Amino acid sequence: MGTRIRQFLVIICIKFSIVSAQNSDHAKLQVLRRTWKNTPPTWNDGSDPCGGSWDGITCTNGRVTEINLVNMQLRGNLPDDIGQFTELQILDLSNNIGLTGSLNSQIGNLRKLTNLYLVGCGFTGPIPGTIGYLENLIFLSLNLNGFTGPIPASIGNLTNLEWLDLNGNNLTGSIPVSNETTPGLDMLTKAQHFHLGDNQLSGDIPPTLFNSNMTLIHLLLENNKLTGTIPSTLVLVTSLKVVRLDRNSLRGHVPSNINNLINLQNMFMYNNQLSGPIPNLTGMSVLNYIDLSNNAFDQSEVIPPWFSTLQALRTIKMHKTKLGGQLPAALFRIPQLQIVNLSNNRIIDPLNISSNPSTQLQLVDLGNNQIGDFNQRSEYSTSIGLILAGNPICKESGVTETFCSSTTKSSTPYSTPRNKCVTASCDSGLVLSPNCQCARPYTGSFFFKAPFFSSLENLTIYSSLHDSLMEFFQNAGLPVSSVSLTNPTRNVDDYLQIKLEVFPCGEPIFNRTEILRLELAFTKSSFKPPEEFYIYYFIPETYNFFPSTKHKSLNTGIIVGLAVVCCVLVVLLVLAGMYSFCRKEAAERAPEQSQPFALWDPTSGSGDVPQLKGARSFTFEELQKYTNSFSEINNIGKGGYGMVYKGCLPNGQLIAIKRAQRGSAQGGLEFKTEIELLSRVHHKNVVGLIGFCFDQGEQMLVYEYIVNGTLKDSLSGRSGIRLDWMRRIKIALGTARGLQYLHDHADPPIIHRDVKTNNILLDERLVAKVADFGLSKPLSYTDMTPVTTQVKGTMGYVDPEYYMTQQLTEKSDTYSFGVVMLEIITARNPIEKDRYIVRVVKEVMDKNKELYDLHEVLDPAIGLSSHLKGLERFVDLALSCVEELGNQRPTMSEVVKELESIMELVGRNLVESSSALASYEGASKDYNYPYSNDSLFTYSECSSSTKLHPK
Numbered sequence: 001m002g003t004r005i006r007q008f009l010v011i012i013c014i015k016f017s018i019v020s021a022q023n024s025d026h027a028k029l030q031v032l033r034r035t036w037k038n039t040p041p042t043w044n045d046g047s048d049p050c051g052g053s054w055d056g057i058t059c060t061n062g063r064v065t066e067i068n069l070v071n072m073q074l075r076g077n078l079p080d081d082i083g084q085f086t087e088l089q090i091l092d093l094s095n096n097i098g099l100t101g102s103l104n105s106q107i108g109n110l111r112k113l114t115n116l117y118l119v120g121c122g123f124t125g126p127i128p129g130t131i132g133y134l135e136n137l138i139f140l141s142l143n144l145n146g147f148t149g150p151i152p153a154s155i156g157n158l159t160n161l162e163w164l165d166l167n168g169n170n171l172t173g174s175i176p177v178s179n180e181t182t183p184g185l186d187m188l189t190k191a192q193h194f195h196l197g198d199n200q201l202s203g204d205i206p207p208t209l210f211n212s213n214m215t216l217i218h219l220l221l222e223n224n225k226l227t228g229t230i231p232s233t234l235v236l237v238t239s240l241k242v243v244r245l246d247r248n249s250l251r252g253h254v255p256s257n258i259n260n261l262i263n264l265q266n267m268f269m270y271n272n273q274l275s276g277p278i279p280n281l282t283g284m285s286v287l288n289y290i291d292l293s294n295n296a297f298d299q300s301e302v303i304p305p306w307f308s309t310l311q312a313l314r315t316i317k318m319h320k321t322k323l324g325g326q327l328p329a330a331l332f333r334i335p336q337l338q339i340v341n342l343s344n345n346r347i348i349d350p351l352n353i354s355s356n357p358s359t360q361l362q363l364v365d366l367g368n369n370q371i372g373d374f375n376q377r378s379e380y381s382t383s384i385g386l387i388l389a390g391n392p393i394c395k396e397s398g399v400t401e402t403f404c405s406s407t408t409k410s411s412t413p414y415s416t417p418r419n420k421c422v423t424a425s426c427d428s429g430l431v432l433s434p435n436c437q438c439a440r441p442y443t444g445s446f447f448f449k450a451p452f453f454s455s456l457e458n459l460t461i462y463s464s465l466h467d468s469l470m471e472f473f474q475n476a477g478l479p480v481s482s483v484s485l486t487n488p489t490r491n492v493d494d495y496l497q498i499k500l501e502v503f504p505c506g507e508p509i510f511n512r513t514e515i516l517r518l519e520l521a522f523t524k525s526s527f528k529p530p531e532e533f534y535i536y537y538f539i540p541e542t543y544n545f546f547p548s549t550k551h552k553s554l555n556t557g558i559i560v561g562l563a564v565v566c567c568v569l570v571v572l573l574v575l576a577g578m579y580s581f582c583r584k585e586a587a588e589r590a591p592e593q594s595q596p597f598a599l600w601d602p603t604s605g606s607g608d609v610p611q612l613k614g615a616r617s618f619t620f621e622e623l624q625k626y627t628n629s630f631s632e633i634n635n636i637g638k639g640g641y642g643m644v645y646k647g648c649l650p651n652g653q654l655i656a657i658k659r660a661q662r663g664s665a666q667g668g669l670e671f672k673t674e675i676e677l678l679s680r681v682h683h684k685n686v687v688g689l690i691g692f693c694f695d696q697g698e699q700m701l702v703y704e705y706i707v708n709g710t711l712k713d714s715l716s717g718r719s720g721i722r723l724d725w726m727r728r729i730k731i732a733l734g735t736a737r738g739l740q741y742l743h744d745h746a747d748p749p750i751i752h753r754d755v756k757t758n759n760i761l762l763d764e765r766l767v768a769k770v771a772d773f774g775l776s777k778p779l780s781y782t783d784m785t786p787v788t789t790q791v792k793g794t795m796g797y798v799d800p801e802y803y804m805t806q807q808l809t810e811k812s813d814t815y816s817f818g819v820v821m822l823e824i825i826t827a828r829n830p831i832e833k834d835r836y837i838v839r840v841v842k843e844v845m846d847k848n849k850e851l852y853d854l855h856e857v858l859d860p861a862i863g864l865s866s867h868l869k870g871l872e873r874f875v876d877l878a879l880s881c882v883e884e885l886g887n888q889r890p891t892m893s894e895v896v897k898e899l900e901s902i903m904e905l906v907g908r909n910l911v912e913s914s915s916a917l918a919s920y921e922g923a924s925k926d927y928n929y930p931y932s933n934d935s936l937f938t939y940s941e942c943s944s945s946t947k948l949h950p951k
Ligand SMILES: *[C@@H]1O[C@H](CO)[C@@H](O)[C@H](O)[C@H]1NC(C)=O
Pocket: 129, 130, 131, 132, 133, 154, 157, 183
């Protein structure tokens, strides 16, 4: 006991000393709280700011080290006291447009600061020169404010700076460089980013700004008032990848050795008064975007030879550059070329677009040139978006060619494809996510400053951005179920703008902590998009934390009534709590009697129960959280076993939870046997068990969620997914493989006993997955003789032999599968208007006629009858499966072989006939035949999380 007391006293002492240190920062935080409107609600509960409960505040040893308050509608000034957080390392107040006034010179006291982000606030006035004292600063982002005055030369003292972003202010004066007495930006040799665009900077670009010790990647000076020539010292900075000098008043020659910048990827020099020859870019082998438009170059008689040799080019814009001569056909063969704008030049005949132009070409604008003839008219002009308006060829009277109009086809704007959702409407304030959950997304817009590509139609680009976002959220452990990208456009700065929506997982609304983490992912650029997108900034919209408004306000009478009911409920709840507590106690005391799992520690993985392969145990609270308290909206079905709920794990994976009704729960031992069995089943065509819950009297099975619903939904047309013949064969084959696995490879073997189209699910690529083992029974190991059981199953699918004899064999599954096959070609229910599908098909069928004369019973949606190669064999197989006697039916492995052979026949036929463009495996990602676009690019988290996040 003596040691206890001593420990206690020591702890008290430590606490006390911490509290006294805290007090100083505590008082300063209170100043911030009073100065600013709309600080987070957690700041008002009187708790210790360093205790971890204040949103946005991080402390180390009782001192504030981080203040992250992004996009919170904060209003007010930055108080002088900010300078007293002397341990502060990160200050991020971005996207609070209500933060106004000037930046106090006190900011120079934050000597430990490494990251200062004040992006998109309302600050005005000059940037204080004291910022030069922040010698540990690595990131300095003051972009998108209203700062005026010159760039302080003292920034040159920040020798650790890697990122300098002053874009989008009203800064004036010239770019500071060092001399004997003053520092300048040329001293920032660690800097990779100079983003100084969209200001009013004037004067020449100083030649001493550049030296060979620099490591700049991005030099962005666009849209200023810079004059003079482009200094030839620029080429000393060979690390440069992006140079934007567009929309200034630069004159003179482009440095003749500019092609020494061999790492340059994007070069923007449009809208200046550059003169002299068009620069020689030979050797810039990674250049993919060049825009030299609207300059005063000397008239050229020939197209520069580098035009067709730069194999990385995607965009060439040299509109109004006095370019003359013939275009080389090789230009159009550059493999990734997308956009060519050479309008308002002097290009002459012949125009020869090569025999195999880049497949990505979308726009070739040669308007207002001197082209008088074009003899490849029909071949290319529409597919490559050719414009020849204003050329002699279009001035002949009576021309009607489409290329003579000055606009090209407009395309529908891109948006992330969605699943077909059964529920189509949500409560007000909530939005349907791409994977069919009602939730409130976090939204905002990306602005990519220099993307490699110029086409807005390149779908794979967006899906790679999408995937990298999902991957990022998963690795960060953020509860995101899906993201949606919409409406890419180019804004006036030639930035690519894309709207983003991020949907929460589990709860329908993000909480403040989660939103803060999302915001920080983007302001701090910790999210790294695929390389093609390059640097960006992100402007979030205000997030509404309030619950959705489902119920109208109630009148007082009801409220009084409710209050009474509530009191009663509280009492009941207390009683229930006591009861369950007592029960728990009892259970703990006598685990063997009541619960076979009670002894078993799910984390230890040891002990005698249960033997699970890969399945995990969930607590009731966890599943409650993942399903939004088993809410109505997450209820996706009802079976004999109980309700089925959709949920979402914290890593974003969607799950389907089967929750046993209280009455229908099995005994603990049976449940254990079942999960042991299910956890051993792993096959591409069988729905996988993720885990289970055996807690608080609940029995739940947690499966992977299969996005496209049941085969029945698709056959009936409810899901909106069109199944053509090839796809149907593939689904039949997948199902057969799943059943074959259960019969021949599961250990012990499993007879499904309830094969039907409602138990066959389709994933995002329409791969069939056999589901629902509620009725599954293993064959006993000892004797493989038929198992005698009470008959279970679904009317219309049940094997008549089993029904009569109660002898269950694998052939009973074969029978049900035969019925499923007939359903697959007819889309009729097994029993419809008192007629049994097997009999209907047999009656109509005439083996001597084409397609066995089955036209009248076939599903019209299956496609043209001329494409139904192999249908006869498929019907033969189905009918052999529904033979009266089990021993006359094929085994599932024989069924698989025959279906494979039918599929091969159909596949070959498809390849021979020109209609078959894609492989029937659906392997080609760009190609969306034969099922609709929507399911191809369904981003099910489950499938996109395999790659590791690139560091
Ligand atoms: C910048 O550095 C110089 C010399 O290294 C020093 O004299 C000057 O005070 C510094 N200025 C600021 C604002 O940090």
